Amino acid sequence: MDDYTWEKTIQRRRIRRRRQALLILVLLILALGAFFGWHSYAEKRTPEYALEQAAIAVQKKDADSFRHYVNLDLVTSRGYDDLTADLLSYDTTLTAVNKAAYEKFYITVKPQLTSGTQDTILRRVSSGEWSLPEGTDILKGRQLGIDYERFLARSQMRNTSLVGIGKVTRDGTAATAEIEVRDDWTGTSFTLEAAMEQATDGHWQVTYLKNYRDYLDAITPLHNEDIAKYSEATKNIVASYNEKLTAYKARFAALSQTSSGTFTAEQKAGLEALVEKEVIPTLQARQQELASVEVPPGARYLADQRQQATELTLKAWQHFLAGIKNDDPDELAQAETLNKQELAVDLRVDDIIRHTAISRSIPNLP
Incomplete structure (x- = not known):
């Protein structure tokens, strides 16, 4: 074999080896790609991945993704049942007939409340704020015959943080x-047990909280105890x-009596003096004294509601004053609206x- 032929043979061998090496490299890349692809596919079909994605959805304000990994229909349905399981059972002021009527009422309104809670x-999730x-x-105000704000407060959702x-x-x-969660008011830690199921497409969802009622039983008495202390102190x-x-x-009622539906100049002067010089300063002084009292952690909600009631009342009186001073029916209408809102908070x-007086240790369910 001459030199030329030998060089050609060596060159063909080198090309063949390079091709073989390239083929092996391609196969290795494909194998690694398949492995990591399968691993990624499998990882996305684990309970841990679903929980992680649900938490990320909250951070990114992605409601659609959150709903994909949390079955809100089941979570709210089971949660509602837990929340109302012992409804009114501790209220000795109710007769058996009245208690049965209230229990039937909560069963009747369950679809609206669970849907509204979803x-x-x-x-x-979408806004980052509770509203x-x-x-x-239908859940606005008391249209359904229930104070939805109070219902949410008793659920403990808004004051529970993920740890x-x-x-x-x-x-x-x-x-x-x-x-792992924590009650923001009292700082109490608790371990919730979330039931999860795998959907037909392979992804996992949270379906309900197994021990949600145990959480309520642990947290609510702590709040009740603090509310009782704060109520006593104030x-x-x-x-x-x-x-x-x-x-x-009583003085306002006497001053505002009119057969014509309008106030005389003398009545206006009397009402303005009463509201500006006595009612408003008294409300402000009361709030200042209440604010000077130390609020136990579990009574923060009650203190906030009292402050909200005072603020609404002050705004209502300010609009009332503007209404009678300027003969402005819109201002008077606004005063009436604010007064109704304040009455709702007072009822709350x-x-x-x-409820705290009835039971300071039994779970305070709505």
């Missing part, structure tokens, strides 16, 4: 995940100012205190 949760129903929503995700135990297409302030405000109410405050 919307509330999704608004929280109440607005516009013509972390713990152990996940899988059993076929079902799993249980430990979710009862003399409230009683003293209520006496003054009741007297103002009374409800909180009454």
Whole structure:
């Protein structure tokens, strides 16, 4: 074999080896791609991945993704049942007939409340803030015969923070995940057990909280105890100012009597003096005294509601003054609207205190 032929042979061998090496490299890349692709595919079909994605959805304000990994229909349905399981069972002031009627009422309104709560949760995810129903929503105010604001407060949703995700135990297409949470008011830690199921397309969803009622039983008595302490610490302030405000109410009623539907100049002067010089300063003084009282952590909600009631009342009186000074019916209408809102908050405050007085240790369910 001459030199030329030998060089050609060597060159062909080199080309063949390069091709073989390239083929091996391509096969290796394909194998690695298939492995990592399968691993990624498999990872996305685990309970841990679903929990992680649900948490990320909240951070990114992605309501659609959150709903993909949390079955809100089941979560709210089971949660509602837990929340109302012992409804009114501790209220000895109710007869058996009345208690049965209230229980039937909560069963009747369950579809509206669970649906509305799903919307509330999704608004929280989308905006990052809790908000109440607005516009013509049936849960706005007390249209459904229930104070939805108070209902949400008793659910403890708004004052519960996620701490972390713990152990996940899988059993076929079902799993249980430990979710560490904390009550923001009292700082109490708790481990919720989330039931999870694998959907037909392979992804996992949270379906309900197994021990949600246990969480309520652990947290609510702590709140009740603090509310009782705060109510005791402020009862003399409230009683003293209520006496003054009741007297103002009687004077206002006497001053505002009219057969024509309009106030005389003398009536206007009397009403303006009463509201500006006595009613408003008294309300401000009461709030200042209440603010000087230390609020136990679990009573923060009650203190906030009292402050909100005072603020609404002050705004209502300010609009009333503008209305009678300027003969402005729109201002008077706004005053009436604010007054109705304040009355709703007052009812809520009374409800909180009454339920706490009935039971300071039994779970305070709506």
